[in-house]
Amino acid sequence: MPNVTADHPPVLTERRGAVQVITLNRPHASNAMDAAGSYLADRYLREAEADPQVGAIVLTGAGNRCFCAGMDLKEAARRGAGHGLVPGAGFCGVTERVIGKPVIGAINGAAVAGGFEIALACDMLVAVEGALFGLPEVKRGMVAFTGGVQRLAQQLPRQTGMEIMCHGTLLTAERLKDLGVVNRVVPPAALLDETLAFASLMLENSWKAIAFGKELFNHAMHEPLPDAIARGHADADRLMRSDESREGIAAYVEHRTATFRKETPK
Incomplete structure (x- = not known):
């Protein structure tokens, strides 16, 4: 440098x-x-x-x-x-x-x-x-x-x-x-x-979801739509069945604000 x-x-x-x-x-x-x-x-x-x-x-x-x-x-x-x-x-x-x-x-x-x-x-x-x-x-x-x-x-x-x-x-x-x-x-x-x-x-939203969404978005800019959708399905488990998603769903059902972890995923 x-x-x-x-x-x-x-x-x-x-x-x-x-x-x-x-x-x-x-x-x-x-x-x-x-x-x-x-x-x-x-x-x-x-x-x-x-x-x-x-x-x-x-x-x-x-x-x-x-x-x-x-x-x-x-x-x-x-x-x-x-x-x-x-x-x-x-x-x-x-x-x-x-x-x-x-x-x-x-x-x-x-x-x-x-x-x-x-x-x-x-x-x-x-x-x-x-x-x-x-x-x-x-x-x-x-x-x-x-x-x-x-x-x-x-x-x-x-x-x-x-x-x-x-x-x-x-x-x-x-x-x-x-x-x-x-x-x-x-x-x-x-x-x-x-x-x-x-x-x-x-940043009030799930940081994990933001990171996953940005990654998927960036790939989708360069991939045919079927490939981009397949990528989403292949990676979905790490988000859709996570602690973050369970908290988001529970907060909706309980009429409260979701409490997400304020740190970026590893």
Whole structure:
């Protein structure tokens, strides 16, 4: 891992209840991540994923202008592009991997280039009003190959995705909400509170069911429907006949709130 300056860490991490908040912390550089920042973000993501007391992860940026402007182009000019790509995990440890826990992007400003790749890799997005998203790499003779183009193809209509990729077009949070990519658009001052409330409401449900559902959902994105249904049947016993399901059913019958274990399954 590249060296990190302790006085000005490029990434911050903080626990908020059962949510780990990871903040890209280079606002002076539009939160563009150098190699040190990318590797540090990867480390914090892996620590959060391994902690059974963390139910969800929130990714956000420092300041009120940019979520992330992608890789640090000044560093790339000195060292060459790609030094911030974590092997097997991609930019900031997220664009090329699937994280087992729900990841929510709290998009505090422009999410472009690698920043949009990070946003597309999140499971859900809460964005501030007017935030811009896009892949302008084509204007620099590059392609967002570490997940950006691939996730565009999965998540957006072909014509819109192709425009974003080929023209470098920027879309607003409001437009991406209309397209189903952004879940909530909120005022800037309310972003973190709204995101944490969004995460906390989710975590009132069974964490085991959330993990199983995310795993099944991710497989279903790439499998024919009969295969995806067969996978669900093959794995169903570990959830449908579990302590969690018995508690959920009993709570319904007894007209009370279910009490689920607040730890991620092993």
